[in-house]
Amino acid sequence: MQVELVRDRIDTQAITDRLKVGEDGAVTVFDGIVRNNTRGRQTLYLDYTAHESMALREMGELADEAIARFGVRDVAMVHRLGRLEIGETSILIAVASAHRGVTFAACRWLIDTLKKQVPIWKQEFFVDGAVWAPGEPFPAELQVVSSHGTP
Amino acid sequence: MQVELVRDRIDTQAITDRLKVGEDGAVTVFDGIVRNNTRGRQTLYLDYTAHESMALREMGELADEAIARFGVRDVAMVHRLGRLEIGETSILIAVASAHRGVTFAACRWLIDTLKKQVPIWKQEFFVDGAVWAPGEPFPAELQVVSSHGTP
Amino acid sequence: MAACQNRYAYGMRLRVLFFGVLRDRFGQEEQLQQFPGHTVADLLRYYRAVAPELDQLWGTLAVAVNQQYAAASLQLQQDDEVALLPPVSGGAGCVRKHAG
Amino acid sequence: MAACQNRYAYGMRLRVLFFGVLRDRFGQEEQLQQFPGHTVADLLRYYRAVAPELDQLWGTLAVAVNQQYAAASLQLQQDDEVALLPPVSGGAGCVRKHAG
Numbered sequence: 060m061q062v063e064l065v066r067d068r069i070d071t072q073a074i075t076d077r078l079k080v081g082e083d084g085a086v087t088v089f090d091g092i093v094r095n096n097t098r099g100r101q102t103l104y105l106d107y108t109a110h111e112s113m114a115l116r117e118m119g120e121l122a123d124e125a126i127a128r129f130g131v132r133d134v135a136m137v138h139r140l141g142r143l144e145i146g147e148t149s150i151l152i153a154v155a156s157a158h159r160g161v162t163f164a165a166c167r168w169l170i171d172t173l174k175k176q177v178p179i180w181k182q183e184f185f186v187d188g189a190v191w192a193p194g195e196p197f198p199a200e201l202q203v204v205s206s207h208g209t210p
Numbered sequence: 211m212q213v214e215l216v217r218d219r220i221d222t223q224a225i226t227d228r229l230k231v232g233e234d235g236a237v238t239v240f241d242g243i244v245r246n247n248t249r250g251r252q253t254l255y256l257d258y259t260a261h262e263s264m265a266l267r268e269m270g271e272l273a274d275e276a277i278a279r280f281g282v283r284d285v286a287m288v289h290r291l292g293r294l295e296i297g298e299t300s301i302l303i304a305v306a307s308a309h310r311g312v313t314f315a316a317c318r319w320l321i322d323t324l325k326k327q328v329p330i331w332k333q334e335f336f337v338d339g340a341v342w343a344p345g346e347p348f349p350a351e352l353q354v355v356s357s358h359g360t361p
Numbered sequence: 362m363a364a365c366q367n368r369y370a371y372g373m374r375l376r377v378l379f380f381g382v383l384r385d386r387f388g389q390e391e392q393l394q395q396f397p398g399h400t401v402a403d404l405l406r407y408y409r410a411v412a413p414e415l416d417q418l419w420g421t422l423a424v425a426v427n428q429q430y431a432a433a434s435l436q437l438q439q440d441d442e443v444a445l446l447p448p449v450s451g452g453a454g455c456v457r458k459h460a461g
Numbered sequence: 462m463a464a465c466q467n468r469y470a471y472g473m474r475l476r477v478l479f480f481g482v483l484r485d486r487f488g489q490e491e492q493l494q495q496f497p498g499h500t501v502a503d504l505l506r507y508y509r510a511v512a513p514e515l516d517q518l519w520g521t522l523a524v525a526v527n528q529q530y531a532a533a534s535l536q537l538q539q540d541d542e543v544a545l546l547p548p549v550s551g552g553a554g555c556v557r558k559h560a561g
Contacts, residue, residue: 072223081246081296085453087317088239091553094308095232107551110480110544113528114551138551145232150552157245159321159453166238167314170552178525178544179551180481191482194548201523203501203533236553242453258451261380261444264428265451289451301452310553321452329425329444330451331381342382345448352423354401354433 060126061135062118064111069137069148078135078155085159087166091150093143097192103184107140107149110178114138117177121169129165131156136169138179149181176201211277212286213269215262220288220299229286229306236310238317242301244294248343254335258291258300261329265289268328272320280316282307287320289330300332327352372397373439375404381447386412401426402433404443421448472497473539475504481547486512501526502533504543521548 061074075086093105122134135153143149152169154162174195181192196202212225226237244256273285286304294300303320305313325346332343347353372395379387387408398404401424409419424431425444437443472495479487487508498504501524509519524531525544537543 070223071226072221075222075241079243079297083243083297084245086239086241086243088237088241089310089314089553090226090237090239091310092230092234092237094235108480108484109551110478110525110528110546113525113544116528146230146234159240159242163240163314163318170310174549174552176530176549177551178480178546178549180547181550191485191547192550194481194550196521196548197523197546201530203505203522203524203531204520240453259380260451261378261425261428261446264425264444267428325449325452327430327449328451329380329446329449331447332450342385342447343450345381345450347421347448348423348446352430354405354422354424354431355420 060119060122060133061137062115062122063137064109064115065137065139066141067139069139069151071148071151071153074135074137074151075153078133078153080132080155082157083132083155084157085162086153086155087159087162088154089150089152089166089170090148091170093145093147093149095145097183097185100185102145103186104145105143105149106182106184107138107143108180108182109138109140111140114178118173121172121177125154125165125169129154129161129168131161131165134165134169136173138173138177140179211270211273211284212288213266213273214288215260215266216288216290217292218290220290220302222299222302222304225286225288225302226304229284229304231283231306233308234283234306235308236313237304237306238310238313239305240301240303240317240321241299242321244296244298244300246296248334248336251336253296254337255296256294256300256335257333258289258294259331259333260289260291262291265329269324272323272328276305276316276320280305280312280319282312282316285316285320287324289324289328291330371395373437373441375437376440376442377404378442378444380444381450382418383415383445383447386415387445396437399436400433401431401435401437401443404437405433405445408445418447422446471495473537473541475537476540476542477504478542478544480544481550482518483515483545483547486515487545496537499536500533501531501535501537501543504537505533505545508545518547522546 137151154166156162269287284306288302305317307313375393378390423446475493478490523546
C-alpha cells in the first residue's frame with residue numbers, strides 16, 4: 060500500500076508498475092488533473108496545501124477501508140501539494156485486483172471519499188487574483204457546527 | 211481518438227499524456243494485465259490474436275459510441291497482440307473529460323463491451339499445454355445460431 | 362435460365378477466415394472456389410457438417426462478412442470475406458468462471 | 462477547590478492550526494496560552510466571536526484534535542493540537558458547481 064503526499068511530478072507509470080503483482084488481472088487508475096478553467100474563469104495555476112500528518116492518516120485509513128470493503132488486493136494513493144500547472148496530475152489513485160469490477164468500484168469510492176474528507180485545500184490563481192476553492196461540504200458526521208449555527 | 215492494435219509493450223504514460231488537454235479534469239484508465247493464473251492453473255504466458263481489420267473498426271465504433279453516450283471528451287483504446295508475459299498490459303483504455311463521473315462510467319462500459327464483441331482471442335499456455343480461453347458469450351443479436359442449434 | 366436466376370449457379374468464391382479454437386481444426390483460412398449455398402446460415406451448415414465433433418461450439422459462433430457482424434439470413438456475394446468467430450476473449454486476464 | 466475540579470482553571474495551552482480560507486484571516490497557526498473554555502465547541506465560539514464577518518463559513522467547518530476529526534462536545538486537553546478545517550477541496554480539478 061502506497062499512500063503519499065509529494066511536491067514533485069507524480070509518475071503514474073512508476074506507481075502503477077510498483078503496484079502490480081502476478082495475480083492481478085486489472086488495475087483501474089484515476090488521474091485527477093489541473094484544468095485550464097474553473098467555474099468558467101481561466102486558471103493560471105493551482106496551489107494545494109494540506110494538514111499533512113492528518114491527510115496521510117486519513118488517506119491510509121481510506122486505503123485500508125477500500126481493501127476491506129471491496130476486497131481489492133492493493134491501493135496506491137498519491138496527492139501532490141504546492142504549485143501545480145495546467146495539465147499536471149494532482150491526485151493519482153490506482154487499485155489492483157484479480158478482477159476488474161471491484162477495481163472500478165473501489166477507485167471511484169476512494170476519489171469520491173477523498174474529496175469530502177481528506178484535509179487538503181486548493182487555492183486557484185487567476186489573472187486577476189486568487190480564491191480558495193469552495194470545497195465539498197463535509198459529511199454531516201464530521202461537521203462540527205449544527206445547521207442552525209451554534210456549536 | 212487513439213484506437214490501435216500493437217505488438218510491443220503498451221506505454222500507459224505516453225498514451226495518457228497524449229490524451230490530456232487543458233480542459234480535462236479527470237482521466238480514468240483501465241489497465242488489463244496478464245495474470246499468473248487462469249481458473250486455478252499457473253499460466254506461463256498468453257498469445258492474443260485478432261481479426262485485425264474488424265477489431266480496429268469495432269474498437270473505433272465503441273470509442274465513438276462512448277463519446278456520444280457518456281459525453282466524455284476523448285478516448286484512447288490500445289490492445290496488444292502476440293505473446294504477452296505475466297504482468298504485461300494486454301489492454302489499455304483511457305477516458306478523459308472535464309468531470310470524473312462520466313470517465314468512470316465510459317471506461318467501465320468500454321472494457322465490458324470490448325470483452326463481449328471485439329474479435330480478439332486469447333490462447334493460454336500452461337506447463338502441460340495450451341487452451342483457447344472460453345471467452346464471453348456473444349450478445350444475442352450478434353450470435354448467428356439460434357439456441358436450438360440450427361442456423 | 363438457371364444462370365439468369367443465380368449468377369453463381371455453380372457456386373461462388375469465398376474467402377473464409379477462422380479464429381480462436383476453429384484454427385486448430387481448419388487453419389487460418391481457406392478459399393472456397395464454388396460454395397453451393399447462398400446465406401451465412403448455409404455456410405455455417407456446411408462447416409458444421411464437416412466438423413460435427415465441435416458440437417456445442419457451433420451454437421456459440423458469430424459470423425462477420427467483410428468485417429461486419431452478419432445475420433444468419435445475410436446473402437453472400439462473390440468474393441466475400443467471411444470470418445467464423447468463436448466467443449471472444451480479448452481484454453484483461455479476468456474471465457468469469459463459466460463453462461468452456 | 463476550583464483547581465481540583467479543573468486542572469486548567471486558568472485556561473489551557475493549545476496549538477491552533479488554520480487551513481484554507483481561514484489562513485487569510487488567522488495565519489497558519491497560533492498558540493493559545495490560557496484558553497478559558499473546555500470543549501471543541503467552546504473553541505469554535507471563541508474564534509467565531511473574533512471573526513464574525515466570516516459568517517456562513519462557521520457553519521461549514523470541521524475540527525480535528527490531534528489529527529482526528531472531533532465532535533463539538535470533545536473535551537480539550539493541555540497541549541492539544543486543534544485544527545480548524547473549512548470544506549476540503551483536494552483531489553482533481555473538477556469541483557461541482559455549487560455556491561462558494
